Amino acid sequence: MLIQNYFIGAVCQKSTFSYPPKEVPEMPPCNFKPEEYKGMSKERMMEIRRLNCNPMTMKVTYYKKPVFVHQGYMQWLWDVDGKRYLDLFAGVATVIAGHCHPKVTAAAEQQLKRLWHTTNIYVNPFIHEYCEKLASYLPDPLKVIYLTNSGSEANDLAMLMARLHTGNYDIITFRGSYHGGSTSAMGLTSVEAYKFPIANGIGCTNTMCPDVFRGLWGGSHCRDSPVQTIRECSCAQGHCMAQEQYIGQLQETLATSVSRRIAAFFAEPLQGIGGAVQYPKNYLKEAYKLVRERGGVCISDEVQTGFGRTGSHFWGFQGHDVIPDIVTLAKGIGNGFPMGAIVTTPEIAASFAKGAHFNTFGGNPLACVVASSVLDTIQENSLQQNCLHVGTYLMIELAKLRDKYEIIGDVRGKGLHIGVEMVEDRVSRAPLSPQAISEIFEDIKDMGVLIGKGGMYGQTFRIKPSMCITMEDADFFIAVFNKSIHNYMEKKMNVS
Ligand SMILES: Cc1ncc(COP(=O)(O)O)c(C=O)c1O
16 A cells, blocks of 8 residues: 555554654644734735845745744734744744743833843943853853854854964864854854855864764764764774764864864854764863864864753753853844853963954843743743653654654653754665755644755754643654654655
8 A cells, every 4th residue: 555655663662653644633722912013914915025125134044935924922823814823943943931931021011111221331231140140050150251143253262262262263063063144153164054155264174073873883872862873883892882983083183184283163052053963972072172182172162052952951052061261152042032141261261362352242131031931931830841851752643654654763861852864765864855844844844834845955953942742842843743744645646
């Protein structure tokens, strides 16, 4: 029968999804009533988008039939027609507490009436309260905080700090990484789509990304995730061959592409835009050692992995048992309020203090009050624990779907930082075509769920919702995803 052709693996154990999929269940209930939309028409919005908005916005618009967002509440978004969506992308891993979270919104409202803006040339309680609070979440010696307006600005500043502190220039990042779009951060970013043909990245070198699914090496024990790759593992007990090989690649980069003394090594604990790529256990530990031996500082870009999203820890680097010299933050820090930060050591801060650095908006009272409330909300609502609980369940259920469908190559991640890599088939692991990805993606949206895309070839679905989603939401998504893959496979079989 038709289904047999793309149905692989043994009949799975009791699971929330059925095979073949039944009709998708009703979306979990929500008591919130959005306002009626009375704004401009969709056509008018698209016209303005074409004529007056940065043309890049047309390029990055998701979906053939775009979503016209009107309102949000917690994990939900409503479009201008009143249709509700389960938002599993959260403005690209940003709205961590939930859209318009009542506590965070109340804090912002109160501060709007009190004081919007003043700069650091005056002393105000808001920035000090926040810096002390944020510092309390980081281990020694990471205690000095710089507040910025975005992740790119934070990474720019981190590059500058690392170079000034070490007196060296070369910076190493992973291929496939995204660290921002400013002229300097573009040098760190190692994805063709985000590189412009101008001189950029002078002093920036990339090394092989230790991707244990798509890369040259990897097996079934490599990563710190509830789900391992489908690759065989031939390692001896307690020895990770993939880790050694990828470290060998970094050693080769150090030996051939940079000077003897380097400034920094930048890595996300788990790649974000790269598609939740995870490295072999202990890779970062060994890499940090090599970098420090050459005079460099280690920088953890926690723009996507910070604030408990990975579930097991508050910061992604803690899952690798390393302590960086500089940590960069953005996205979830303000639950959608534009903000970023750097946290570093007093020693590095002292090197940077030789010059004057100032930005107008960084650490303004409104941002600090919002960000402070976000930290409180993460604690009070046990959002980190929720990431671990719901995220682990979601990955295990997604892995069962992977075992059913040939085109789901990999399920990975930690907590609610999840990637589902789509392939043509398991043997070649060739990325599933952009047309196929877009068809499945559109179908998922039409069934009421928003997710993201990423990976070097746009082949990986990314699930990074608000950290407040429930088990019911997870079950609903699994049913939708199951149905969308089934629909795609069925259509494909009918065509061939
Ligand atoms: C890991 C990572 N670092 C840095 C950035 C840049 O942040 P921003 O867009 O706030 O400049 C991003 C943005 O997506 C990111 O994902």
